[in-house]
Amino acid sequence: MKNGNIFIDKEGTDISKIEVKKRNQVLHDYYVMREDARKNKDKFFYVYAQEWEDFFCNIWSSDSDNPYWEGVDMTYITSLQVGAFPLILLDNISEFEVMSEPQSHGGYGYEGHPSAGYVHNRETWENWHRTFYYEHPEEIDWSETNGVMPCREKVIEILRGELLQLQARLASNGSNNLGLPYSKFLKLKSINWNNATDRTIVLEHNDIVIRHQGENLKAYSENTGALICSVNYYHRETELEELEKDHGNMNVSIIFSIKKNDKYQFISIDTAHGKFELCDDSGAHQGEIRFDGSSNGAATVEDNHGLRCIAEWKDRYNK
Secondary structure, eight states, rough: OOEEEEEEOOOOGGGSSSSHHHHHHHHHHHHHHHHHHHHTTOOOEEEOOOHHHHHHHHHTTTTTTOOGTTTTTTHHHHHHHHHHHOOESSSSSHHHHHHHHSSEEEOOOOOOOSSSSSOHHHHHHHHHHHHEEEEEEEGOOOTSSSSOTTTTTHHHHHHHHHHHHHHHHHHHHHHHOOOHHHHHHHHHHOOOOTTHHHHHHHHHHHIGGGGGGGGEEEEHHHHHHHHHHHHOOOOEOHHHHHHHHTTTTTTTOOEEEEEEETEEEEEOOOOOOOEEEETTTTOOOOEOOTTOOOOOEEEOOTTTOOOSHHHHHHHTTTT
């Protein structure tokens, strides 16, 4: 993930703005985000203001009854005293504004903080980086990916989470009420999914979750497929979907695209099998793939999962 620049607003460092009963959680969320940012080599900046002076003075206040820290566990105060994640002092905000993208503002999640473009926890930090790659796919490093999913590890976590949820359901009632074959019931019940390999997660998710969706398979495929495409920076192409439908291509309904090395790569959701169909820049079918981007079978001459309207779509919508 490309390292970014985060400007910590003066309001974003004011503990007194945070509702007392929420302070520990807000501080925890911020520090988790900050650790993720540190590992990603994101940099933090600030401009001197009175709020910063107050913040630093309160950190070293010897008054145990200082109302500024009401509701805050000593662990968080001590961590600030020992050494906060380093911030870089700037003379003015204009120095930050000319820095390279991705850029964002951030701080603690106080009541009334900016609703967009403000990072204060792991979710908002991840969304910031995801939005950058969504808008700038040319910045994606494909060198250590399977060529389809830039964030395959996030797909694995989605699939793992679904298996864990089913396992929890079994544990709560102690019986196989999911309609699974006995062998799959035993696997779901006995495997430690937190320690399972990626390959095990993908294959068993296919056999345990996807194959037993029944009448819910279409809705499940649409929802999970869309989520996976979203976390991997793919764009939904509704105009292309309409063109394909208008030209009688009933084998595709939901289509996503991403620009890779100046060429489009398309994924359509196979709602009948809980898979993806992969197509190249011209719309030629490249094969069926599982949700993690691994092959589930090469394209054959009998396949009819290609896209027919790519040239028209590019011309009509200036793609």
